[in-house]
Amino acid sequence: MQILEGIYQLLTPFPQFTFEDAKALRHQLEEHPRVTKGLPYVLPYMVKDGDDVLLVDCGWNTDGAFSALEEGMKEHGSHPGAITQLVITHVHPDHYGMAGRLKRMSDCDVVIHEKDTAVINDRYFAPKSLTDEMGRFMNLNGVPPIETPQMAQGSMPMIDKVAAVPPDTQVKGGETIKVGKFDFEIIWTPGHSPGHICLYEPNYKVLLTGDHILPTITPNVSIHAQTHGSPLGDYMRSLEKLIDLDVKYVLPAHEFDTKDLKKRIREIEEHHVVRLDEMYNCVDRGGSTAWDVAGRVKWATGMLADFEPFMQRAAVGETIAHLEYMFETGRLAKVRRGEQLFWLPV
Ligand SMILES: [Zn+2]
Numbered sequence: 001m002q003i004l005e006g007i008y009q010l011l012t013p014f015p016q017f018t019f020e021d022a023k024a025l026r027h028q029l030e031e032h033p034r035v036t037k038g039l040p041y042v043l044p045y046m047v048k049d050g051d052d053v054l055l056v057d058c059g060w061n062t063d064g065a066f067s068a069l070e071e072g073m074k075e076h077g078s079h080p081g082a083i084t085q086l087v088i089t090h091v092h093p094d095h096y097g098m099a100g101r102l103k104r105m106s107d108c109d110v111v112i113h114e115k116d117t118a119v120i121n122d123r124y125f126a127p128k129s130l131t132d133e134m135g136r137f138m139n140l141n142g143v144p145p146i147e148t149p150q151m152a153q154g155s156m157p158m159i160d161k162v163a164a165v166p167p168d169t170q171v172k173g174g175e176t177i178k179v180g181k182f183d184f185e186i187i188w189t190p191g192h193s194p195g196h197i198c199l200y201e202p203n204y205k206v207l208l209t210g211d212h213i214l215p216t217i218t219p220n221v222s223i224h225a226q227t228h229g230s231p232l233g234d235y236m237r238s239l240e241k242l243i244d245l246d247v248k249y250v251l252p253a254h255e256f257d258t259k260d261l262k263k264r265i266r267e268i269e270e271h272h273v274v275r276l277d278e279m280y281n282c283v284d285r286g287g288s289t290a291w292d293v294a295g296r297v298k299w300a301t302g303m304l305a306d307f308e309p310f311m312q313r314a315a316v317g318e319t320i321a322h323l324e325y326m327f328e329t330g331r332l333a334k335v336r337r338g339e340q341l342f343w344l345p346v
């Protein structure tokens, strides 16, 4: 789909969806936004001017996603072998999965933020130590032992759908990516991922938001064994970084494109304010583990006890991100008791 001359929205399906079904969902979602169980597709963007072909995000490394990408690029006069630059907003498998395959075909310049480059190694090249670390981390946060081995596995089954590749160019934010007449400024927006980046074209007022800003859902902002500090604090500050940008086209990596950046940012902030209060009310006076709190919170998709192990892990991680933010802002304290970490109101 053409956003404007030279900028195109493509679509690649998630492994459990066909291209046809994913395309149909793209239209349905725009008309009736609703909670879907899992995401059906990712939206890569192709920017093309002369011989310069930039692709922002790609999709899972499946044949279905690859042929969808090929078809989308062809429709707008290009093909995967012609890619000159591949920018990855963050290294989650749905955005980064096909990167190695595209690199081999096109010898493009792969561009990734330095903080996400560090994640690649732990996540895709040395996953064993990550699994051990995750087990210890879950234990610290009160996840009962019987659930731990399965939960610690987490995202491991995804690994065969990722063709990992190290970046050719590591960025920090502030750099400019030139594609013919377009100048995209890289904006570092940590939170959903430590090295998440957005791309802003000031002359055409285009903002590619990756998973940072989505039109109806909020990205998972979560702490796990690999993250440190306060990702929710980072996320909130990253939203503020974008609020005054002059933007006509908000182009996210899921759901559909929108127009009103400021309004959406305020909605997301409000969502987290409500969520923080809700979680605060789930913390016992005498202290609770993250697992206790996650078990009391009402999640959009039900209660923790009924979740698949992977979703339980995501929910616990998201809970910790909120608890950590309340620690950062002085609402909660944390204490270590034996092997576990407890949170309590100040
Ligand atoms: Zn993501």
Ligand SMILES: [Zn+2]
Binding pocket: 042, 092, 094, 095, 211, 253, 254
């Ligand atoms: Zn995503």
